[in-house]
Amino acid sequence: MTLPTHGKLEKLRLRAYRNPSYGEAHFVKEFVAMMNPEAYTLDYKVEYTEGKGHGSSGSQQKFGVKKPEEFAFEFLFDSTGIIDGRPRADIADDLRDFREMLVGYDGKQHEPWHFKLLWGKTCFKGRCTSLSIAYKLFNADGSPIRASCKCGFKGSIDDEQRVAKENKSSPDLTHRRTVVAGDTLPLMCHAIYGDPGYYIHVARVNGLDNFRRLKPGTEIFFPPISKAGRTP
DSSP states (O other), rough: OOOOOOOOOOOOEEEEESTOOOOOOGEEEEEEEEOOOEEEEOOOEEEEEEETTTTSEEEEEEEEEOOOEEEEEEEEEOOSTTSOOOOOOOOHHHHHHHHHHHHEEEEEEOOEEEEEEEETTEEEEEEEEEEEEEEEEOTTTTTTTEEEEEEEEEEEEOOHHHHHEEEEGGGGGEEEEEEETTTOOHHHHHHSSSSSGGGHHHHHTTTOOOSSSSTTTTTOOOGGGGGGSOOO
């Protein structure tokens, strides 16, 4: 059965950043999938501790911690030209670049990169925790021309955003906005803080070099007023 399609085909994109704030100033590179995955999995885990109930011999589950979400899917690499119409000798260079992007070591940051996975309405942020490459087709000389890469990611955000999310009474639970056409940083700061003057500090937190030209679709994090750099 063929599912109906509407509009332009969206390809899964994997964007690498040097900082977990995912600001454009920290963007490194982007990978666009040759073919969208047929499926992906999202795992949610909650840990509990065993405790004996008062006046009872039975055990009572007590909430411990909510684990970061885990995201897994497969990327396909193919150099035969059947899929993209661009036949190449092999996929060795493509696989090397992809492997270095996911699990390579950034000498400047002294750690691997942070990633944002974008596909339609899906937006997952985290670190790569596993990469498994299965070689499936070869040239006569043994060089691979087709492979699938199983990738695993674990969700992560920077400490400032994590604290805001874990504090259920924190007003910062709502201080994340997606830029739409016509938005400016001063206007957004006025709507959230009641004072447009915080725009400089919000721009610094998000690594924005040009706050006057906000790209629609960009997600902006607005820190707590007490940490925005000014006293309300």
